[in-house]
Amino acid sequence: MGWRGILGLEYGVVQGPLGPDISGPELVAAVSNAGGLGLLRAPDWESPDHVRELIRKTRTLTNKPFGVGVVLAFPHKENLKAILDEKVAFLQLSWGECPEELVLEAHRAGVKVVPQVGSLEEAEKAAHVGVDAIIVQGLEAGGHVLGQAGLVSLLPAVVDLVGGKDIPVIAAGGIADERGYVAALALGAQGVCLGTRFVATEESYAHPAYKRKLVELGKTEYTDVFGRARWPGAPQRVLKIPFFMDWRTLPNHENETNQPVIGRTTIHGMEKEIRRFAGTVPNVTTTGDIESMAMYAGQGVGLINEILPAGEVIRRLVEGAQLLIHQQFSAEKS
Incomplete structure (x- = not known):
């Protein structure tokens, strides 16, 4: 089997x-x-x-x-x-x-x-x-x-x-x-x-707030709002958190490069700033405006309770x- x-x-x-x-x-x-x-x-x-x-x-x-x-x-x-x-x-x-x-x-x-x-x-x-x-x-x-x-x-x-x-x-x-x-x-x-x-x-090394959202929310959207400069041509599926719903129609010419820094994190031992729309998901070290960061999720998220x-x-x-x-x-x- x-x-x-x-x-x-x-x-x-x-x-x-x-x-x-x-x-x-x-x-x-x-x-x-x-x-x-x-x-x-x-x-x-x-x-x-x-x-x-x-x-x-x-x-x-x-x-x-x-x-x-x-x-x-x-x-x-x-x-x-x-x-x-x-x-x-x-x-x-x-x-x-x-x-x-x-x-x-x-x-x-x-x-x-x-x-x-x-x-x-x-x-x-x-x-x-x-x-x-x-x-x-x-x-x-x-x-x-x-x-x-x-x-x-x-x-x-x-x-x-x-x-x-x-x-x-x-x-x-x-x-x-x-x-x-x-x-x-x-x-x-x-x-x-x-x-x-x-x-x-x-x-998992995800931030507790990210994990909570996966349990609380059940809808996702296929988008390219996050990480356009860092990883062009790589659309993503994200949770429909309030931040994303406010910005889901971000004009195509906009990306993370000219956006404000909304948090900091350590990824694989390297300290990094997180700009708005960067596409960096929050891990346990992340500080700042967690609710405005990318939270990736598949369509089966509604089954996670x-x-x-x-x-x-x-x-x-x-x-x-x-x-x-x-x-x-x-x-x-x-």
Whole structure:
């Protein structure tokens, strides 16, 4: 059954690499210890020593497989080298083409490569270079969204495309509970990747106010208001917090560069100012006008009603999916 056996893991549950540093060692270790795949997020700048530090700290908290997510749109060459030198179990890639040379280099280091794609074309290229699994992200996903297709149409198309190639397909976008898990399995996925649900956990590095909003609010919007200068051409799905609703029609020529500083934060060991519309989500170190900062969330956020330990999220997903399949879809059902 789809909740077991994927990539040698106990369960087919992947925790998305939550940027910029929301999925730190504590969350990643908790997910991996519970039988899922925890993914750290590499910095969006070259910082190989910090990457090594993150990996080594995570190893003090778990002896299970975990990985690191790298956004290829940002400087990453030295970070990648550190990740492969450390021989983590998985390298997760997004926002860029996965070169065959990198896949071969990773495999020589014993590292599995798992790109995230948002289109059939990206999936075809990834399958061609010999990746170990593919995460298919639908438009329902929170944060920066790769493609324009919904998961229900894109996922089975990718499954059909890679059929027979022994490449597990993992579904991402709007999945927050066991019903989404079972739906993804029905569409051909062998696992699921959750982001927003893991932001709203006890171990996540998100600011408490951000976590509270994920529980309190249930609606999102696809927008490009945040981070236009820093990351152009990377629209995002955000919570409909009051600040965003006031500014959602921000003129296209406006961006964060000429905006006031609304807070400060420390990300991956670097102190940073946060300007209005910067797109920096608040972590636990963030101070200032938290309510006016970006809060990314997928469309499944309305199903999140409480902050849970990450291990409990995985337990409910797996046991709930097993029960749902047995009770609702089993051939033995009378």
